[in-house]
Ligand SMILES: Nc1ncnc2c1ncn2[C@@H]1O[C@H](COP(=O)(O)OP(=O)(O)OP(=O)(O)O)[C@@H](O)[C@H]1O
């Protein structure tokens with residue numbers, strides 16, 4: 359799928375923007391604070407009904423104005439569609455698909471698929487296990503709403519178990535109902551996460567190999583907090599709850615379960631987080647993110663739109679060229695402060711300055 363037209367009105371620092379993007383690579387070049395990410399944010403808004411960087415829709419309305427809008431026309435395998443998102447400081451958000459008002463943001467999902475890679479996604483590699491769990495949880499919830507409900511129930515149960523542990527009244531019998539519920543839900547969560555990582559890892563490993571010109575091997579594996587559990591995570595978790603009882607009481611929290619699981623990311627046998635260079639870490643994060651694109655493509659039989667915010671800066675010329683080569687059948691919106699190694703490619707380049715976007719042609723040298 360690809361966007362045929364984009365229109366912003368009073369959105370962030372844009373008074374008005376009309377754009378007929380290329381169905382392939384679109385590069386937005388500009389200095390810091392010019393308004394490059396704002397354009398990606400507007401596209402993300404029309405795909406998911408919310409911004410990727412704020413929960414407060416009011417922030418998206420241009421300073422001093424009362425309303426803003428983003429309108430898109432998109433071409434899918436199944437035909438043409440339009441999406442419009444209007445934001446009003448008093449009336450809130452109003453979404454329309456093909457001219458028809460939608461009552462909930464959820465109804466928008468599936469019309470326009472985007473995959474966004476932003477500098478925030480580097481947290482996936484650089485920070486602790488909770489960022490990697492968040493990545494899986496977000497990905498899985500989009501693909502499988504039942505996972506989201508399961509996770510919510512688990513987190514609720516976990517809060518109650520932990521509260522009980524803190525009271526000093528926790529013992530085998532009072533904990534039993536929580537242990538029962540948490541091991542059942544935890545078993546399901548862990549199982550789905552492992553399948554998710556398995557589905558992504560092959561593709562991510564392949565992508566990393568291509569991006570690094572065959573020089574590096576990425577290895578991705580789900581790492582449960584309970585070792586040697588075999589296939590029956592539910593039973594193993596129940597056992598771990600019993601085994602850890604004294605310790606859990608002492609620390610006032612539950613020390614095993616999917617809320618303690620992680621994802622192992624290795625490059626040539628070494629932990630990427632500890633030993634990877636900036637560029638290697640970025641390549642690994644990008645490979646994981648791009649594997650989402652392949653997964654959505656195989657599920658929907660259509661190519662999502664890819665939003666790449668500031669990915670080039672830590673990649674060498676070779677990796678930049680490889681990235682673009684891998685994406686040649688995808689509509690991409692890519693932001694950068696300069697063209698780096700992208701010269702001479704088939705692409706549409708736009709200069710962005712103070713909320714004004716001006717095309718500077720294709721095939722820029
Ligand atoms: N509601 C708003 N109204 C007007 N301007 C806004 C609003 N929200 C943000 N801005 C302005 O938009 C600019 C930031 O835009 P954006 O994040 O797109 O920059 P960028 O080109 O991606 O920069 P960088 O290269 O630093 O990432 C800032 O100057 C900010 O003041």
Ligand SMILES: [Mg+2]
Nearest residue numbers: 394395667668
């Ligand atoms: Mg930016």
